Amino acid sequence: MNNLTGNEIRRKFIEFFEGKQHKHYESASLIPDDPTLLLTVAGMVPFKPYFLGQKEAPTPRVVTHQKCIRTNDLENVGRTARHHTFFEMLGNFSFGDYFKEEAIAWSWEFITEVLKLDPEKLWISVFTTDDEAEEIWNKKIGVPMERLVRLGEDDNWWSAGPVGSCGPCSEIHVDLGVEYGGDENSKLGDEGTDDRFIEIWNLVFTEYNRMEDGSLEPLPKKNIDTGAGLERVAAMVQKKANNFETDLIFPIIEKAGELTNSEYTFGKDDKIDFSLKVIADHIRAITFMISDGILPSNEGRGYVLRRILRRAVRHGRLLGNKENFLYKLVDTVIELMGEAYPELVKNKDHVVKMVRIEEEKFSATLDQGMIIALDEIKKAKSENKTELDAGVVFKLYDTFGFPYELTEEICEEEGVTISHDDYLAKMEEQRERARSSREVVKEAGQDSFIEEFFDKHGKTDFVGYEVFETKAKILHVKDNNEGNYTIIFDKTPFYAESGGQSTDTGKIIGEEIFGAVTSVRKQKDIFIHTVKMAEGGNKLKKGLELELSINKHRRVEIKRNHTATHILHKALKEVLGDHVQQAGSLVSQDRLRFDFTHYEAATRDQIKEVEKIVNEQIFRNVPLSIEELTMDEAKEKGATMLFGDKYGSKVRVVEIPGFSMELCGGTHVERTGEIGLFNILTETGIAAGVRRIEATTGFTSYKIVNEMEDGIFELAKILKSEPYHGNLIAKANKVVEDLKAANKEVEALKSKLAGYEAHSLFDNVEEINGVKVLVSAFKDKEAGGLREIVDKAKDKLGSCVVILGTDNGKAVFAVGVTKDLMGKVKAGDLVREIAKIADGNGGGRPDFAQAGGKNGNKVPEALKVARTILGEKL
Structure with a gap:
């Protein structure tokens, strides 16, 4: 049995405790459901609420193998035999069921009878005052007192914090022998024996509640939290002094x-x-x-x-x-x-x-x-x-x-x-x-009174899921000058901007009072309305009751886009993979924006497939199911929640039957058919591993498709073709091919023309200090044409300097210098100097360079300066 693989040890551990009536729970994610932790760092993390008494455990006995990450000792990883960033924790847990005697007996049974580790090599540590555990180990298990060691709080005590659940631990260690430290008389805990006595099992007996004054009170329900590092256990079973040399890591x-x-x-x-x-x-x-x-x-x-x-x-x-x-x-x-x-x-x-x-x-x-x-x-x-x-x-x-x-x-x-x-x-x-370097703008409503306001009035009653208008009483009003007010009501139908969904807008009405609600934001469940008053601002006061109504058309369009993001999220998972996670969203009246995790641009075929799936769900026209559940109920139903979002004890679950289910506090259509046509506009990258889709629904999609159709008809008219049945594409391809052929012919003719021009220009070749120089100005000639003339002139004249300029509205210059003259004149330097005359700049190689300038009418002057410069250099 000492040849057990790591996979076999894991499997046997689960089977052993299933035989002791434990329910096997699959490993939880490395992303913990715990805002105080960045990563899952121990096997007990998924069960922390049960240990702390925050939730009732679903079953009294659990067994797991939990994936864990720790980086607090990163610098030691690879230097020691047992430090890891990733490791697996085997665990058996009791929530108010069995306690010390069973936990100790079963750990010993598994280690000695299933794993077949030598009992004579096992040492046990117990907490300093834990007489009960010591007696169980000695009297019932038979571990001799000389291999039982009592250790203090640093080694053998667990606590959830300064106050709360806590209790003693008992650890099982393997003695590797004197070659790893100490001598024949050394025992567990002695100095210099850390590499010799290897802890493989930790039994935590959660039996006390530490009070504010430091005193300990017995818990009404006592718990067991067991942790055994699989890598360490495998090393002992496979007789490896180093975890890295086990079959879990060595391959x-x-x-x-x-x-x-x-x-x-x-x-x-x-x-x-x-x-x-x-x-x-x-x-x-x-x-x-x-x-x-x-x-x-x-x-x-x-x-x-x-x-x-x-x-x-x-x-x-x-x-x-x-x-x-x-x-x-x-x-x-x-x-x-x-x-x-x-x-x-x-x-x-x-x-x-x-x-x-x-x-x-x-x-x-x-x-x-x-x-x-x-x-x-x-x-x-x-x-x-x-x-x-x-x-x-x-x-x-x-x-x-x-x-x-x-x-x-x-x-x-x-x-x-x-x-x-x-x-x-x-x-x-x-x-x-x-x-x-930036101006800090304090947002409306974010002042110190919010805490006091909440304590006095509690949260705003949001009634906007059910109604679009209601009467509400002013609880707070602030005049921000120029007709702008901040108002808090006792209730509101206005959705406050949150979760990516845009705010509702609308109006407030009273006797000789009229105002436009331009935005609503939420702070600590208090809805803060920004209002532009057209009439009666001076009549606003606490206790006044007004009529509040939202812009129904805007709300309907936002609902369409919001429900569409839920369908889009699931469609992206189906097409691109389950790794896709929402990384942000914006739901507005005219469009939706959805950010998601993905490593590369989606192909056109993938985008078409996503569009197809979303529209299929819309055309199903199924009614949405929206209900409020506890977080545990939502998880049990399989609702998707967004990493990093904070949820209360009660959550709103939005389900599209047979397709998707997400936690969401936003507003949604009643049936998917209300969304209308879904159309993806763009798919782009916004950060490493994060992509963004922008899309439209409803009448906005209709208008966009209509615009596309108008464009197709206009293009068909220009190309003198039918817009459908592939005729337009065939005609467009034919026009492109014809254009390529025509351009090729034009370029050939240009080349011939440049040759003719170059030859005619040779009559204008002059000499400066014995060097052939060609300086010439043109009107409306392309830069490529200038270069061809330079090349032909250099071929014809042999040793020369060629300086050309053209007025195309702006100035363009080209300078060529044959290699034998580059020691005296460099094309890049010369073109840079003359371009300055035309308010430009440029440069290039010593043998050829080009430049541009803002003023084309300065070309003659620039070429005159070029002659002067050449006279000095030659």
Whole structure:
């Protein structure tokens, strides 16, 4: 059994705890449903609300294998045997069900009977005061007291925070033997034995609630949180002292070596081994992160991804590799991990493309940055400095896009330090410059009274889903001068700009009062109306009741476009792939804009297919289902939610039956048929990995199609063709071919004409200090014609200088100098000087150059100056 693979260990773990009545939950995403965390960092993260008592657990016993990312010890990855950015956490959990005795017994059973690890090599740590756990280990499991060690809060205590759920831990360690530290008498926890006693299992007993005063109160329901790092467990089972040498990672190291023309040395060359381990670790993290919908960026989790990807690329360079290679490792990762994580197989093409694009983009930056960094380090060393100037580090980042962390690593390797504080100071200086260079405009309603207003009145009652007009009472009014007012009502039918949907507009009416609502924004669920008063502004006061009505036509058009974005989102996923995620949107009256994650421009065929799918859903004319649910109910139904958006405990679920379901607070049509015709106008790139579609619906689409049709008829009229049945295209192609032939003939005739002109011009050749010079002016001649005359003149005259100019409304000059005269006259210098006469500029090679100028009538004067200059130079 000691030959178990990593995949087999994972599978047996799940099967073992399923046999103990645990429900198997698939791994959650690396993007946690927790605003306090950037990434999923532990197996318990998806179950945190249950441990904290915020939610009721759906089942009392759970078993998982959870993908995790941690970058807090990034610099140690590859240097030690057990640090990783990506790792898997095997976990069994109890929510108010079993407790210490079962958790301890089952962990021991799995480790010793399923994995067959030697019980004599296992050491146990318990919390200093946890007599109960020690007794279970000793009396019921049979672990001798000499292999039981009590440790303090730093090692064997877990807490959710300063207050709240907490409890002691008990850890299982494997003793690798004296060759890894200590001696025959050493025990777990002794100094110098960190590499000898390897923790493979952590049992957390959540049994207390820490109060504000620091006291501990027993929890009414006690929980078990178990974590076992698969990579560590595999290393112990496969008798590897190094996690990187297990079958979970080593095949990636071998493939990385093959691609970088290097070979893992098993400790003989630390530098080579270090780089290969970094690459292997990082490509696992990169593959999983991109598969889970994370894209490289300059902030948040996207920056974590970009940082480790660039670090991996750099280590390829350190191995002497100059080619892009990282994307070729994705297949190896998926071969190893696809069984447990089928989403990797599904998203393989997307992951490969994203890695390749980011790697290519960074390669030029890396080469340039490394040269500059090494030059600056060399310079600092030559001046006997031990620290690289923060200004240099900042310039590498700000000007060349070279990450601070990579500069730091290079400096460390070269024995030079960096002041991180000084670097941050440079960053702050730049931010301050940016702040001071722009005017800061304070938005209406964003002042301190909002908090107090909310405490007093609560949120505005939005009734706009059901009605377009209502009576409402003024709770706050502010005169902003020139007839502009800010008003807050107790309720409103006006949709406030949010979630990409544009604000409603409309009017407010009262006795001798009339105002136009131009915009509405929302702050802390308070709807703030901007109103332009036409009459009765001085009568506005708190408590006054007015009639509020929205622009119905505008609302209907916005609803069409908003529902269309939902259909478009799903259609893009179907055509381009499941990696597509919404990255922003704008829903206005006349069009919609939808930003989405994708690595390359969509083809014309793909755009047509997306259009087709959207219009098919419109023509189905199905009624939308809109309901308010709890977040858990929405998740259970499979509703799509947008990463980064914040949702309350109650959410609005918008469903197009049989097609899509999303969380959305916006306004929508009742049936898809109300959208009318959907038409994509443009598809463009707006950032790395982000594309944008602009589209129209309803009557706007009708008008656009009508304009296109008018254009087709006009074109058919010009070409004297029928507009349909392919006749127009055939005729247009014929006209283009005829035009090409005619242009070819014209060019040939021009060439002949230039020859004739050149020959006639030879009668005007003059000599300046024994050198043949041809100076001539033309009217309305193209620049290409001037060049042909220069070439023919040089062929005919042999040694000469040719200076030509033409007045085309603007001035155009061409100067030619034969090679034997370039030591005296350079065409580029001469044409630059004479172009200045015509208010222009230009330049070129020493033998031929062209230039232009604003004033064509200055050509004769410029050519006269040219003769003078030649007289001086020749």
